[in-house]
Amino acid sequence: MRNYLNIIIAYSIMLLLIILVGIFQSWSIALTIFNYCMISAVMTLGANIQWGYAGLINFGIMGYTALGGLAVVLVSVAPVPEAWSEGGVNMMTCLGIIILMIFSTRYILKNIQKSNRRNYLVAGIIIVGLILIKIIAGPAIEQIEAVDPAKTGFLGGLGLPVLFSWIVGGLFAAGLAFIVGKVALGLRADYLAIATLLIAEIVVSIIKHEDWLARGVKNVIGLKRPAPYEIDLQTSPWFINLVEKFHSAKLDLANSLSERQDILNQLVIDASSVYVKLCFAGMFLVVVIILLIITQKALYSPWGRMMRAIRDNEEAASAMGKNVVKQHLFIFILGSAIVGIAGAMMVTNDGLFTPGSYRPMRYTFVIWVMVIVGGTGNNFGAILGGFVVWFLWVEAAPIALFFINLFTAHLPETNEIKIHLINSAPYFRFLLVGIGLLLIMRFRPQGIIPEKIIKQ
Amino acid sequence: MDLINAVVVLLNYTIIPALTYGSQLALGAIFVTLIYGILRFANFATGDMMSFGTMFAVLLTYYFQSIGINFGFLPTALLTIPFAIFMMILYMLIIDQTVFKYYRIKKSPPVMLAMVSVGVMFVTQAIIRIIIGPTDRRFLDGEKFILKATEFKEMTGLAEGLTIKSTQMITIVVTIIVVAIMFWFLNKTKTGTSMRAYSDNEDLALLSGIDPKKVVLITWIIAGILATIGGILYGLDKSYRPFVYFNNMLPIFAAAIVGGIGNPYGAFFGGYVIAFAEIFLTYAYKRFLVYILPESLEPNSLMQLLSTDYKFAISFSILVIVLIFRPSGIFEGKRI
Numbered sequence: 001m002r003n004y005l006n007i008i009i010a011y012s013i014m015l016l017l018i019i020l021v022g023i024f025q026s027w028s029i030a031l032t033i034f035n036y037c038m039i040s041a042v043m044t045l046g047a048n049i050q051w052g053y054a055g056l057i058n059f060g061i062m063g064y065t066a067l068g069g070l071a072v073v074l075v076s077v078a079p080v081p082e083a084w085s086e087g088g089v090n091m092m093t094c095l096g097i098i099i100l101m102i103f104s105t106r107y108i109l110k111n112i113q114k115s116n117r118r119n120y121l122v123a124g125i126i127i128v129g130l131i132l133i134k135i136i137a138g139p140a141i142e143q144i145e146a147v148d149p150a151k152t153g154f155l156g157g158l159g160l161p162v163l164f165s166w167i168v169g170g171l172f173a174a175g176l177a178f179i180v181g182k183v184a185l186g187l188r189a190d191y192l193a194i195a196t197l198l199i200a201e202i203v204v205s206i207i208k209h210e211d212w213l214a215r216g217v218k219n220v221i222g223l224k225r226p227a228p229y230e231i232d233l234q235t236s237p238w239f240i241n242l243v244e245k246f247h248s249a250k251l252d253l254a255n256s257l258s259e260r261q262d263i264l265n266q267l268v269i270d271a272s273s274v275y276v277k278l279c280f281a282g283m284f285l286v287v288v289i290i291l292l293i294i295t296q297k298a299l300y301s302p303w304g305r306m307m308r309a310i311r312d313n314e315e316a317a318s319a320m321g322k323n324v325v326k327q328h329l330f331i332f333i334l335g336s337a338i339v340g341i342a343g344a345m346m347v348t349n350d351g352l353f354t355p356g357s358y359r360p361m362r363y364t365f366v367i368w369v370m371v372i373v374g375g376t377g378n379n380f381g382a383i384l385g386g387f388v389v390w391f392l393w394v395e396a397a398p399i400a401l402f403f404i405n406l407f408t409a410h411l412p413e414t415n416e417i418k419i420h421l422i423n424s425a426p427y428f429r430f431l432l433v434g435i436g437l438l439l440i441m442r443f444r445p446q447g448i449i450p451e452k453i454i455k456q
Numbered sequence: 457m458d459l460i461n462a463v464v465v466l467l468n469y470t471i472i473p474a475l476t477y478g479s480q481l482a483l484g485a486i487f488v489t490l491i492y493g494i495l496r497f498a499n500f501a502t503g504d505m506m507s508f509g510t511m512f513a514v515l516l517t518y519y520f521q522s523i524g525i526n527f528g529f530l531p532t533a534l535l536t537i538p539f540a541i542f543m544m545i546l547y548m549l550i551i552d553q554t555v556f557k558y559y560r561i562k563k564s565p566p567v568m569l570a571m572v573s574v575g576v577m578f579v580t581q582a583i584i585r586i587i588i589g590p591t592d593r594r595f596l597d598g599e600k601f602i603l604k605a606t607e608f609k610e611m612t613g614l615a616e617g618l619t620i621k622s623t624q625m626i627t628i629v630v631t632i633i634v635v636a637i638m639f640w641f642l643n644k645t646k647t648g649t650s651m652r653a654y655s656d657n658e659d660l661a662l663l664s665g666i667d668p669k670k671v672v673l674i675t676w677i678i679a680g681i682l683a684t685i686g687g688i689l690y691g692l693d694k695s696y697r698p699f700v701y702f703n704n705m706l707p708i709f710a711a712a713i714v715g716g717i718g719n720p721y722g723a724f725f726g727g728y729v730i731a732f733a734e735i736f737l738t739y740a741y742k743r744f745l746v747y748i749l750p751e752s753l754e755p756n757s758l759m760q761l762l763s764t765d766y767k768f769a770i771s772f773s774i775l776v777i778v779l780i781f782r783p784s785g786i787f788e789g790k791r792i
Contacts, residue, residue, distance in 0.1 A: 057567060183780055189567045190498040194709050195779055198772035201706060209765035361581075361702065365500075365574055372571060427585035434578025438555060441572050
């Protein structure tokens with residue numbers, strides 16, 4: 001028990017902070033923060049597997065998050081039949097060509113010895129393939145994008161339940177990680193960081209500009225939801241009754257029947273949004289707990305010990321007969337898949353897919369701050385990091401505003417510096433997170449909850 | 457005649473813009489490569505440091521304009537360069553003393569320093585946004601064009617016009633001057649040689665009595681000059697917006713690595729490689745081909761290899777290809 005004391009204390013403080021937000025701001029805001037904390041925690045778990053277990057630096061978290069989001073669109077949105085009949089065949093042919101290209105390249109690489117001839121053959125296949133794709137896909141894309149561009153203009157998805165997309169999101173991210181891992185994992189740590197950062201940018205720019213895939217920057221809105229909709233709740237009698245029972249004391253204070261009805265309506269509207277968020281919170285909690293159990297088990301399994309051995313001394317592990325390259329690739333895929341799941345969860349929570357919003361600042365660097373602050377190599381630390389940093393990221397503006405008002409209280413309302421500072425309150429989040437990271441790196445480089453190695 | 461027209465089209469829409477953009481990238485890439493070669497870490501605060509220097513140039517330009525100082529037909533911002541560089545170097549030295557020095561003395565692994573630079577990136581970004589805000593700002597004044605399309609057409613009687621913006625000319629000229637001085641400094645002066653020695657082999661350099669403090673100081677000073685001038689030139693040519701500067705870090709990294717990180721000549725060259733690749737691959741060649749092909753072969757489509765949306769993606773793809781086939785860059789990397 002004493003081993004876990006600091007973890008319990010840290011988590012209780014965190015929960016207390018969120019409850020304080022609930023009391024002082026509103027429960028709806030508190031739950032939104034809680035849900036995002038949970039999503040961040042999943043991302044951090046993924047990044048922590050790569051960095052904490054294996055020492056692999058992945059600055060491409062944004063790309064995997066975006067792919068997870070794309071999975072939600074491709075799985076849950078209803079298909080657009082007109083678009084499919086216009087250009088479906090051509091797009092499928094292109095997919096076939098790409099698969100053919102991959103397999104023929106693989107075949108050549110395996111069966112022909114390293115020579116100039118092989119290089120020319122591979123280059124030839126790629127160039128011919130790209131030209132074919134351009135010729136076949138060009139007109140099809142135009143046709144697809146012309147189908148009711150204000151509403152659809154894309155192929156749509158499969159129309160499956162949205163929860164299924166969380167798994168698909170993980171698979172998409174794993175697929176990308178496989179390619180990236182094959183290409184870049186041999187690089188030195190800082191090169192790997194830059195390469196993954198840039199590959200993620202490529203992925204996001206493809207999602208942004210291929211409108212036939214997921215509408216690009218035109219965004220997909222009104223995605224399916226695994227939780228009930230607020231509007232439905234507000235009209236269903238059982239929910240209204242529930243709210244009535246819950247707030248009976250408050251309602252009894254009302255003077256007249258119409259006033260009582262007004263208060264009840266307001267309460268039902270508030271309660272419905274809280275209820276929906278609670279549903280999401282429950283689902284996210286299940287995901288976090290499952291992942292936590294799996295990652296904890298993995299960390300203390302022979303496999304986890306091997307990963308740590310590889311991280312701490314690659315040569316020694318390799319001399320002991322461990323396949324370092326294969327294990328690195330495996331863990332890279334595993335961590336990225338978890339990040340992909342988090343991306344899908346986030347888009348499901350928002351109910352909309354906005355490729356334009358994927359920026360490295362928010363989706364790569366902030367997640368990395370979470371990993372470092374929470375504690376590298378410790379799953380409890382990773383989750384805590386997700387909570388703490390996200391909480392700071394969201395609450396920085398109100399906190400900054402409070403302090404600005406405190407320190408400039410003696411200045412008149414029209415003072416230019418005061419107005420300027422108040423207007424720039426939202427940017428204090430960068431300052432807070434940055435200084436937090438620098439302080440942790442300096443004075444507690446192992447993070448809030450450091451890695452613990454249980455000796456057996 | 458058609459051939460000259462074709463050349464003019466190419467010059468106007470690809471070569472001159474690519475040279476300009478390449479110069480801006482090259483300055484940034486040399487900055488990255490110097491830090492990497494001597495201080496031995498990938499500086500993720502690159503874009504924001506450039507932005508920081510430019511911010512002072514913008515603010516001072518506004519101040520100079522308000523008190524009526526200008527630089528004739530040249531942009532006022534050029535006058536502010538020394539002040540901006542001074543502020544930039546001051547900021548860099550403060551950051552170095554408070555943040556980077558500790559890890560340097562402790563001999564932390566480069567990844568650790570890169571992570572610390574992410575923290576610096578956050579802080580710098582916050583300071584910039586708190587001081588100047590995130591909005592788009594133009595601070596170019598003076599003469600806009602050196603050569604206007606209509607003037608060129610009148611002069612030469614060609615069907616195609618050639619436009620040279622003053623910012624393009626300034627960028628190219630200033631870059632050449634700055635880079636020439638820097639290479640002279642690195643190769644011919646004693647301090648420059650000691651920097652190169654320090655970069656090649658730290659222990660050996662220390663043994664032969666090179667003062668590491670001085671090397672680090674000089675590195676930050678050169679870095680500050682490069683970052684500020686690169687940032688100001690980019691801001692004059694396009695516009696100043698903190699977010700864009702952060703994003704520019706990515707092609708700059710690409711340029712530095714493509715050229716061979718740690719090698720300033722490589723970085724200089726890499727900047728142009730990236731810029732030319734971006735512009736040549738996204739340019740619509742229709743107008744060019746109309747002039748050089750016989751009428752029967754005239755293209756119907758735009759003859760564009762990739763849409764301009766993929767501008768960034770191209771530089772990154774080049775980087776990935778270089779990393780796979782020649783991880784040390786086109787020139788041999790890790791030397792100064």
